[in-house]
Amino acid sequence: MSKTTRATLFLKQKGAQFTVHTYDYDPDADKVGIQAAEALGERPERVLKTLMALVDGKPVCVVVPSDREVSMKKLAAVFGGKSAQMMKPADAERATGYVVGGISPFGQKKAAPTAIEEAALVHDLVYLNGGQRGLQVRLRPSDIAGLLDAKMAPLVSDE
Template identity: 40%
Template sequence: MTPATQTLKKHKIAFSEHEYAHDPNCTNFGEEAADKLGLAPAQVFKTLLVSDEKALYVAIVPVTGKLNLKRTAAALKLKKVRMAEPKEAERSSGYIVGGISPIGQKKALTTVIDASAQQFDKVYVSGGKRGFDIGLAPDDLASVCRQACFADIAEA
């Protein structure tokens, strides 16, 4: 069990577990998960951390798109955000890059989920390690993440 699955069980949130053999040479973790699990890429979401230089925040976007920093800052009611450094993200979340789950992080961070997630019955996010995703309802994802909201933060 990972901190993500422990958190979901503690909150009695239904989820599915999906393991696959992670290729250590692959750095596009989300697309690898979609491909190896046979999932629609638009339903698989990546967890990114951003910073306004004072605090860190979580942004969850489909693996098919990129994070729009201006829209993310607006959704968080901030002037500007930047991508967090990988070491900064790992230290804050307690997970390693490529396995950062939005659920069960060491520090609960304010979270923004791309609005496209709401079109699906189930979305897939990292389960807390490379080669492991969890599937759950978007509203359940929002409820288990700190102060989560949905906003249009992704771009093609």
Template identity: 40%
Template sequence: MSKQGKSPHAEHASTPAVAALLKANIEHTLHAYAHDLDSELSYGLEAAQAIGIEPAKVFKTLCVVADGALAMGVVPVDAMLDLKSIAHALGAKKAQMADPADAERATGYVVGGISPIGGRKRLPLVLDSSAIAFEAIYVSGGRRGFDIGMAPADLVAITSGSVASIAKRG
């Protein structure tokens, strides 16, 4: 992977996610695409298709409320977040999906563009264990139509996150 400074998409360095990666000197790649407002695909599946990456390597960031506190679950775009599993991973009794307005307020990002990196508040983060199988995964860069490729271990490091099996299929 190349450093952002060598990327042809340097104009996107203004997102807080990219700024955080640059500050931490973490290698990453930038992948901008035209977000289709009329697409029937989810934001994550649209991203996978647009940047030509298999959906298992593209991860969506979902905000949850676990025992009254906001947290993030990062799972493949072709899977669902298992609320019982993320609650367990966070040491909580139960978790539910956060209200989108609360997620936007806490992160500073809009739904469909919520990045696990560089948010207004540092929320506890759990990355699905399937990510570890890949050299690089792709997460939102902080706006719709913009993803960042990076090593899963680097995502965990920059977010002070943890890894657990939190995704479920079908």
């Protein structure tokens, strides 16, 4: 597996401090983010998942802990929209240039406005997809927000 992806190149170009971690990706896992956390020996709330959604038909990137679900109502509100829905996997792959299970918020083909669950800020370091299945990057959540010019907001469902 190559540890150099568009995501890691993006992070290097921006001078970000990060480490790269690999794990055995299970394509049959029910929840890819949870499987990544288990494989890395980390708590799920420290392993963030990258999702692509549409707010009023426009692509957005959403980063939340792997054990939580996005509230579409909260997501729409963060971007000043009326409605939000998850992007179809094929559309997410086309928009980002990454395959599902390997979508990173960094180095996307066409950068989308990004929102990050504010609860991620309580951790010193978190993991995010590094642009390839089985590849994670670990860095400070505040660095993620700055690198992506992301909105920090409550995004997860209350259930």
